[in-house]
Amino acid sequence: MTMSELRPPSPPRRHLLSIRDLDRADVERILDTARALTASLQREVKKLPTLRGRTVVNLFYESSTRTLASFELAAKRLSADTMSLRSAGSSVDKGESLKDTALTLAAYDPDVIIVRHPSIGAPWLVARYTGAHVVNAGDGKHQHPTQALLDLHTMREVLGRLEGLQVAIVGDVLHSRVARSLVEALGLVGAEALLVGPPTLLPRGIEALGCAVSTDIGDIADADVVYVLRMQAERMGPGEAFVPSLREYTALYGIGPDRVRSGQVVMHPGPMNRGIEIDARVADSDAALVTDQVRSGLVVRMAILYDLLTVAPVEAPVHAGMA
Amino acid sequence: MTMSELRPPSPPRRHLLSIRDLDRADVERILDTARALTASLQREVKKLPTLRGRTVVNLFYESSTRTLASFELAAKRLSADTMSLRSAGSSVDKGESLKDTALTLAAYDPDVIIVRHPSIGAPWLVARYTGAHVVNAGDGKHQHPTQALLDLHTMREVLGRLEGLQVAIVGDVLHSRVARSLVEALGLVGAEALLVGPPTLLPRGIEALGCAVSTDIGDIADADVVYVLRMQAERMGPGEAFVPSLREYTALYGIGPDRVRSGQVVMHPGPMNRGIEIDARVADSDAALVTDQVRSGLVVRMAILYDLLTVAPVEAPVHAGMA
């Protein structure tokens, strides 16, 4: 994949590639749909006929329990057929290019393709070569818009509002597509984001996304939500040296019971490293919304599929794309 | 996972974690259901609408053709939706704890979780953290209750009875969860178990399960059923030295045509090592019920799912748990 191929698809179409594809009305419509779907999941039979006969393909070039399971189940609960292609055991092993895989999938004429890929921009490439709706399920350290939407949904359902919320996002911002998408999503709904972490894990110029930045963990005290990012242990230590040691990171930025004040809620995109970025006592406390986030993931992804497949694109959004 | 976490779930619920969860009436009800389902499978269209809209999750941390395929197909034939998570390509790779995986799955609110795991007690841990019915599909060398039930079903359908049957279980008892569960299940229905193998593969004190023990292969002559355990070749030889050599094991305990008397049937949980614990002439003879066991596996697992999801738990069984 070359960068020159990464331009937005020529015919206007509805995808969910980046939070920048959405405006505030889009976000509110998706979250309202998710709320309505929650009611349907509380019935004994948890299946809706909405997308019967539609095909949803999951194209995953990175391993993931949560995201893949969440999309598969969301599609099945709407009665869609699913097909999941992973890099292991696929033509990827034979060196087929992402472009040719996209063209191959396009020929099967699926309704939606969900893409997770280690390269920034891969979902845009897939969108360019298929007639399907494409959803970005994580591209490199770039975007993870469905995670941001499920986080908004969780905050809205638990705290009752989004406007004016203060959200402190703590940890490895540098490598986090979750952080990038969430900051943009919070901005869209009138909430405020503060990024907190060691200087080596805070990318230069990240304030441009519209957030405050601090290296002082004490600054999370004012937040309504403490959002803890996953620490990727393989990026630590003598090799890359983003932090001197995991132990020191935990001491300086790990979220233990002493760092969470009464009334705050704690979120984490999972999977958690208990004892590293989050203390088990916090993870298992009533303040933690981790399980709520997983549950939100299911209804929000159902809502996204519903939105793409049933709402007529009156005016297609312009893709902010790879700028 | 620490052992202290392995206590039974607090609210009474219906699971199938161990043969000890069942009494004789439970076993008979499940086998009767399996018999009734067999009739349904002989129709041209092999699908029943019984569990439409229900979700069955297979959480497999060990590879398995037979057990995973059998549960997937059982769930699909009852019209349930299935989702299979394997250790490869999942968050397990990222070091997520079984507890967090269980909490994640719980948030999706599945109806049943089928668990296979190399650690003893893992299904109890999953049961503790989810609201789903949990079925143990094999935990370490501890329990494999659905295998024991399909073996009982096979014996009952082929031999016409269970009460009073003599079953000789031959081979690597030490590493076999199949043997443990089967001995307990045979005791429950009034059949008798005899364990036969070299001293190094017969665990001390195994008689406490309520079975006879012998190192003399000649003692299988009185049995109605010769149940051959899979020999795990990787456990043999100079390294662990449970037996001096596979060749010697085969000579002393392998089941060849000369060791099966007329009227006996031969069973094996599969996959077979032809030429090691069982001779191909026996495996392919009319005495062998191996294919019947596989077929039983499908209807018995359908019966188990049906039993968990449709029978009201009037009185929940007390879990014998990890004692």
Add this chain to the structure above:
Amino acid sequence: MTMSELRPPSPPRRHLLSIRDLDRADVERILDTARALTASLQREVKKLPTLRGRTVVNLFYESSTRTLASFELAAKRLSADTMSLRSAGSSVDKGESLKDTALTLAAYDPDVIIVRHPSIGAPWLVARYTGAHVVNAGDGKHQHPTQALLDLHTMREVLGRLEGLQVAIVGDVLHSRVARSLVEALGLVGAEALLVGPPTLLPRGIEALGCAVSTDIGDIADADVVYVLRMQAERMGPGEAFVPSLREYTALYGIGPDRVRSGQVVMHPGPMNRGIEIDARVADSDAALVTDQVRSGLVVRMAILYDLLTVAPVEAPVHAGMA
């Protein structure tokens, strides 16, 4: 698997193991069915109830995006249930023989088993031990009949006829099951095949299949169709030395724009090695039918499943088998 086991199944049954199982009327019936199914796929809801309640098992011992995805989707679009077993994570890892896997699958009583296997003859072995219809999805370098049928369908739909077509098949014929099946299929419908490649990649005596052979790339000029075979890069270079180097192969036999004359179409079974056996300018040109082939794969495999499961076998074909 020993060769002595590879004899045709004793009861006459309908399988698709080799193009030799088919006569011209069979091919035309399957292609007509595929054409009819194409119309159904153009409706908004792309699902037909034809095979509801039937079970299709995919038994894949080799990795494949295209073929596995195509069969899974074909089965689902006809409302069949599917189960896919791959070598990784299955009993294959435990050394279970193909015969025992076939017997195990047979016990589940599936309607169709799709087999891909690196050993020549494997699908015949599976057919021998199961009551299911068996489809060969590629066995070693022997046969790949569904690929040949989808190629015929693509030619017929695009060029309007098969009778009298001239098809030049270029490249690594030696290792190609696609080439073998396609040559036989072209013969069946009155088209002519010319095999072109370096002498080391043209098997001796291949003319016996009923085709012309040439080492001169210039001879493709007369063809209606230039069919480019995948070059398997791992077979090149000092180790096996079928060609001196990939660069030299590309210069002598690679299909660039200068080698395609106006009016010719170009086909490739995928996945393509762009820049090796086919130039990207050709692959992306209007002359290339690669995406049409993928699309044909779906409807032709639907047609094959439909044909096996709904057409009564008035007279079962005699298997040419492993001769």
